[in-house]
Amino acid sequence: MEEIEEMKKVKTGLVLEGGAMRGMFxxxxxxxxxxxxxxxxxxxxxxxxxxxxxxxxxxxxxxxIRYNKRFSKDKRYCSFSSLxxxxxxxxxxxxxxxxxxxxxxxxxxxxxxxxxKFYAVATDIVTGKSVYRELKECNKEDLTFMRASASxxxxxxxxxxxxxxxxxxGISDSIPLEFMEKSGYxxxxxxxxxxxxxxxxxxxxxxxxxxxxxxxxxxxxAMKERHIVYNKETDYVFSQxxxxxxxxxxxxxxxxxxxxxxxxxxxxxVYEEGRKAALEKLDALKVFLSKND
Numbered sequence: 001m002e003e004i005e006e007m008k009k010v011k012t013g014l015v016l017e018g019g020a021m022r023g024m025f026x027x028x029x030x031x032x033x034x035x036x037x038x039x040x041x042x043x044x045x046x047x048x049x050x051x052x053x054x055x056x057x058x059x060x061x062x063x064x065i066r067y068n069k070r071f072s073k074d075k076r077y078c079s080f081s082s083l084x085x086x087x088x089x090x091x092x093x094x095x096x097x098x099x100x101x102x103x104x105x106x107x108x109x110x111x112x113x114x115x116x117k118f119y120a121v122a123t124d125i126v127t128g129k130s131v132y133r134e135l136k137e138c139n140k141e142d143l144t145f146m147r148a149s150a151s152x153x154x155x156x157x158x159x160x161x162x163x164x165x166x167x168x169x170g171i172s173d174s175i176p177l178e179f180m181e182k183s184g185y186x187x188x189x190x191x192x193x194x195x196x197x198x199x200x201x202x203x204x205x206x207x208x209x210x211x212x213x214x215x216x217x218x219x220x221x222a223m224k225e226r227h228i229v230y231n232k233e234t235d236y237v238f239s240q241x242x243x244x245x246x247x248x249x250x251x252x253x254x255x256x257x258x259x260x261x262x263x264x265x266x267x268x269x270v271y272e273e274g275r276k277a278a279l280e281k282l283d284a285l286k287v288f289l290s291k292n293d
Contacts, residue, residue, distance in 0.1 A: 013185030018047025020259035022193035028274020121169035128218030
């Protein structure tokens with residue numbers, strides 16, 4: 001009986017880094033995993049990792065690459081005109097209302113019935129700290145938080161949510177492996193969108209951020225230190241992989257894709273890179289997830 005109880009305590013998790021259109025790599029990995037019926041007890045996505053990763057819980061294979069290729073050049077989706085008119089490079093109304101509920105339907109019913117918990121992380125711009133939320137239904141409130149997680153500084157308005165002002169989760173926690181571990185998920189697959197040897201440097205736009213975000217000194221501080229935090233997180237991820245407590249799938253080399261890439265051919269290229277990486281590690285991942293230690 002004790003052994004059975006111990007086995008029940010082992011929960012598997014999925015950690016999804018962001019990176020804007022580098023997320024096509026993640027989409028490719030996730031589609032292969034879904035095609036092979038790989039399930040997790042919980043998942044946490046950051047920025048594009050949340051907006052694309054939610055399709056894992058709704059079990060919609062191919063949806064991410066499909067709608068991105070279809071709307072990548074649509075001005076309603078992502079454009080300078082949207083930034084000028086709304087303050088958001090990615091148009092909030094189109095991306096979080098029109099697209100999922102009219103043009104490429106998001107399966108909220110399957111999402112709600114799937115027992116896998118799905119979390120997203122955003123950054124409180126007043127404190128500079130991470131805020132986590134379980135997105136149980138992908139209803140209006142959940143989608144607002146998801147939008148906050150993916151709202152990049154300088155090209156997005158802060159998202160007001162339950163008295164907080166939020167922006168991109170990647171500012172404060174780009175790879176929330178520790179959050180998942182502290183939440184009880186002891187075996188985690190981490191999907192990164194940068195290669196293993198990638199070392200992040202301070203954002204070249206930091207001087208601009210100091211000016212435009214000066215009303216939020218804690219956020220400016222978080223942006224200043226983001227590369228340091230990110231590199232510590234990647235070090236931790238690979239140390240956990242070495243300790244057999246995490247499994248990592250990442251590109252072998254830089255994906256070399258623009259953050260707001262509009263070429264369907266380029267989106268496809270990176271998506272296929274993700275599929276290839278997943279297929280190469282599929283058998284090893286199954287072994288990792290099957291062990292109850």
